[in-house]
Structure formats: C-alpha cells, structure tokens
C-alpha cells in the first residue's frame with residue numbers, strides 16, 4: 001500500500017469537516033475522490049499534504065507516518081500536489097514556474113524535465129515564455145500538474161482537474177493523467193465529474209459531508225444510477 005489514510009478527523013476551527021475518512025491508494029493506481037461541491041474533497045487532499053493536519057487518525061505513506069509532518073517534509077517524501085486554485089506564479093514564465101519547482105525539490109531521481117512536461121502538454125511548449133498569469137485556466141491547470149511532476153513525485157495529488165474547463169481541454173487532461181500513470185506515477189484525484197474520472201481512474205471513493213459513503217470500481221459506480229444521482233454531478 002502506497003497511501004493508507006485511516007480514520008482521519010479534520011476540523012476548521014470548531015467545525016468538523018472530515019469525519020473519520022479512510023482510504024487507500026495502491027502503487028500504480030489512479031484513484032479518484034468523487035463528491036459534490038463542499039463535500040470535503042479539497043480538505044482531504046490538504047490533510048494528506050499536511051496543509052490542514054488532522055486532529056486524529058493516521059496517514060501512512062510508504063510506511064512512514066506523515067500525519068504530523070509539514071507540507072515541505074511530505075513533498076520531500078515524494079508526494080506532489082496540483083492545487084485546485086493552481087497557485088501559479090503570475091510574473092514568472094511557464095518555463096520559470098516549472099524550473100522553480102524542480103529547484104525547490106532537489107530529489108535524487110530526475111525523471112521529469114521541462115522537455116518531458118512539454119511532451120505531456122505540447123501546448124505549454126508554445127507558451128514557455130509567457131507569464132503564468134496570462135495563461136488560460138486550462139493552461140494553468142496543465143502547468144500546475146507539470147510543476148508538481150517536476151518534483152518527481154511517487155504519488156501525485158490533483159485537485160479538481162476538470163473544473164470549469166472546455167471539453168477539449170478536459171480530454172487533454174484525462175489523456176495526460178493516463179500518460180502520467182503509464183510513466184509509473186500513482187495518481188489520486190479529486191473531482192466532481194464522474195464522467196471525467198471514468199476516463200482515468202480505476203477505483204473511486206465517494207465523499208459527502210466529510211464522510212466516505214461508498215467505494216468501488218469506477219465502472220460499477222458509473223452503472224449505479226442511484227449512487228450517481230444521490231452523490232455526484234455528471
């Protein structure tokens with residue numbers, strides 16, 4: 001097991017946001033966390049990443065307990081993070097955004113280079129000298145994923161890759177996630193869109209009001225009209 005999240009409870013102030021969330025991600029999988037707006041997807045990812053540490057519960061990554069480690073330590077262990085709000089440096093170019101990420105995370109493995117990111121997202125290679133702040137929403141999503149890959153992660157966390165994007169860009173992203181998996185990086189992605197997740201993930205967890213309500217194969221979830229209607233957006 002690569003990632004083993006066990007019974008985590010996360011609060012914002014006094015509000016209970018994650019209520020005993022447990023999930024597992026195995027090496028080589030693409031696993032998605034599905035749920036509507038406000039269900040707790042971003043908080044789950046931020047909790048794994050150490051940005052909103054859990055009040056209780058355990059998070060093991062490669063047999064290391066990470067639930068009380070800092071985001072920087074967690075990144076250094078091999079977890080990459082592409083946030084929902086992208087956090088691109090607006091005044092740095094596309095290429096500078098990528099190089100900065102690599103510079104800040106001096107890991108032994110140097111699998112991902114700017115050229116490999118440009119192979120994955122050819123549109124970014126044409127925008128390499130454009131300031132990040134002038135990229136479109138979809139281009140910034142690609143850059144945020146590229147930047148996370150530049151840290152050579154073992155596990156990549158991607159928050160809302162398909163949100164607000166045109167169908168063509170959604171297709172580019174779902175194909176890229178397949179390529180990332182094929183390159184040996186395990187992916188955990190949070191998204192509202194089951195149709196998008198069906199293209200990329202093998203398994204999914206469904207979260208609502210901070211609780212995991214269902215887990216199963218993505219095809220099985222897709223076929224289950226009741227579950228889709230009750231918990232998901234299509």
Ligand SMILES: Nc1ncnc2c1ncn2[C@@H]1O[C@H](COP(=O)(O)OP(=O)(O)O)[C@@H](O)[C@H]1O
Nearest residue numbers: 012015017035036037038039040041042043044
């Ligand atoms: N910084 C915050 N302070 C207080 N409540 C928050 C904060 N961020 C999110 N929440 C609440 O936590 C719940 C889960 O939010 P979130 O994890 O962002 O859901 P999702 O990513 O599934 O849309 C929501 O009810 C949201 O209003």
Ligand SMILES: [Mg+2]
Nearest residue numbers: 041042084160
């Ligand atoms: Mg979110």
